[in-house]
Amino acid sequence: MADLSLAQVFFAVTFIVIFLLLALILKSQSIKIPIRNRHVFITGGSSGIGLALAHLAASEGARVSILARNEDRLQEARESIRLSTGNDVAVFPADVRDPDAVLRAIEEAGPVDVLICNQGVFVPRELEKQELEEVKFMIDVNLMGTFHLIKAALPGMKNRKSREPASIAIISSQAGQVGIYGYTAYSASKFGLRGLAEALQQEVIAHNIFVSLIFPPDTDTPGLEQETKMRPQLTSIIAASSGTMKADEVAKKTLNGIRSGSFIVPCNFDGLLLAIATAGLSPQRSVLMALCEVFAAGPTRFIGLCVQWGWYRSIKRWYAQKNYNLTCRCSSIFHGTHNQLNYLFYNCANLLLSSHFCCVH
Numbered sequence: 001m002a003d004l005s006l007a008q009v010f011f012a013v014t015f016i017v018i019f020l021l022l023a024l025i026l027k028s029q030s031i032k033i034p035i036r037n038r039h040v041f042i043t044g045g046s047s048g049i050g051l052a053l054a055h056l057a058a059s060e061g062a063r064v065s066i067l068a069r070n071e072d073r074l075q076e077a078r079e080s081i082r083l084s085t086g087n088d089v090a091v092f093p094a095d096v097r098d099p100d101a102v103l104r105a106i107e108e109a110g111p112v113d114v115l116i117c118n119q120g121v122f123v124p125r126e127l128e129k130q131e132l133e134e135v136k137f138m139i140d141v142n143l144m145g146t147f148h149l150i151k152a153a154l155p156g157m158k159n160r161k162s163r164e165p166a167s168i169a170i171i172s173s174q175a176g177q178v179g180i181y182g183y184t185a186y187s188a189s190k191f192g193l194r195g196l197a198e199a200l201q202q203e204v205i206a207h208n209i210f211v212s213l214i215f216p217p218d219t220d221t222p223g224l225e226q227e228t229k230m231r232p233q234l235t236s237i238i239a240a241s242s243g244t245m246k247a248d249e250v251a252k253k254t255l256n257g258i259r260s261g262s263f264i265v266p267c268n269f270d271g272l273l274l275a276i277a278t279a280g281l282s283p284q285r286s287v288l289m290a291l292c293e294v295f296a297a298g299p300t301r302f303i304g305l306c307v308q309w310g311w312y313r314s315i316k317r318w319y320a321q322k323n324y325n326l327t328c329r330c331s332s333i334f335h336g337t338h339n340q341l342n343y344l345f346y347n348c349a350n351l352l353l354s355s356h357f358c359c360v361h
């Protein structure tokens with residue numbers, strides 16, 4: 001009994017000391033980035049999450065600019081925002097892969113207070129089946145495009161007249177926190193954004209600019225609709241671990257994250273666990289979140305390992321099933337009908353695969 005209370009006292013003291021230390025370190029870091037009357041520049045603002053963000057920012061009284069390649073879709077977006085909010089937005093047709101076009105658009109739009117790099121493309125496929133062209137396409141649009149945007153907007157942001165804090169927000173993905181089957185190139189482009197964001201935050205903090213990285217799960221958008229038609233079944237199975245959100249909900253989380261200057265912005269509960277499990281050395285401005293990260297690191301690692309175990313089990317089963325179907329077809333060709341041999345083949349394949357997976361995992 002005495003031992004137990006000693007342990008309790010020890011735990012309580014440790015908790016309080018860590019809390020006080022964190023409060024001391026992070027105390028002056030609580031900030032508020034206003035949206036009203038600010039210039040919010042959103043790329044990919046003609047569809048999905050970007051369009052939802054443009055609606056939301058315009059309804060909150062921001063001066064909104066949107067950039068995308070297709071001018072017709074930009075005009076449609078402009079019209080729908082005018083109808084729902086009564087506010088006009090400026091549209092800039094440009095491809096983020098072209099640094100000169102990006103620079104021209106941003107110069108024309110005027111100094112930016114909140115830059116939201118949301119444009120993104122995703123072509124999910126196993127790397128072996130993916131053309132290098134597609135890999136390059138995703139890296140160019142998702143990662144290089146973001147470099148072009150930030151390089152173009154930064155001088156104006158640093159020299160802005162207003163004393164109020166500014167923001168550079170980057171839309172990543174949960175596939176930018178953990179590698180997912182079928183997303184080798186996509187995950188690489190999104191992981192790259194994290195390195196960019198972490199280093200950039202140190203370079204711009206002196207100018208009162210806050211970087212936010214947003215990590216949505218699957219989100220109901222025209223982009224996802226296209227993607228689900230072609231993505232590998234295993235990608236869908238694994239991505240389903242985190243459910244699907246509406247573009248409006250993701251836009252709300254994003255704008256709130258930007259407002260509070262949060263560096264990591266998860267969008268749902270799984271995203272919160274994922275953020276804790278992958279906190280690494282990223283900045284944290286909330287004492288409460290910092291406390292969660294410190295104390296939940298171990299347990300979330302455990303949950304993460306269980307989740308991974310489930311994913312590898314699905315992969316193993318899927319391949320065993322595929323192998324079974326293949327052997328079925330082969331033996332049908334040779335014998336004209338299914339027979340006992342199929343089951344033998346299937347069981348052997350399964351056994352081989354499971355021993356293989358036991359070794360690698």
Ligand SMILES: NC(=O)C1=CN([C@@H]2O[C@H](COP(=O)(O)OP(=O)(O)OC[C@H]3O[C@@H](n4cnc5c(N)ncnc54)[C@H](OP(=O)(O)O)[C@@H]3O)[C@@H](O)[C@H]2O)C=CC1
Nearest residue numbers: 044046047048049068069070095096120173218219221223
């Ligand atoms: N939907 C989802 O499940 C998830 C999406 N995300 C991320 O959120 C972001 C938005 O996704 P979502 O709303 O689904 O995408 P959509 O496909 O619905 O919209 C993409 C937008 O980006 C623009 N865009 C694409 N390529 C370029 C380019 N080269 N230059 C300029 N603009 C471009 C498109 O316009 P246009 O084609 O006219 O250029 C469009 O406005 C992406 O970064 C994506 O990776 C993250 C997690 C989940």
Ligand SMILES: CCCCCCCCCCCCCCCC(=O)[C@@H](N)CO
Nearest residue numbers: 122173174175218239242270273277304
């Ligand atoms: C520690 C515990 C963690 C528990 C939950 C982990 C769940 C991870 C799921 C990852 C889903 C990735 C979706 C990518 C969506 C996307 O970007 C594409 N639709 C392209 O747009």
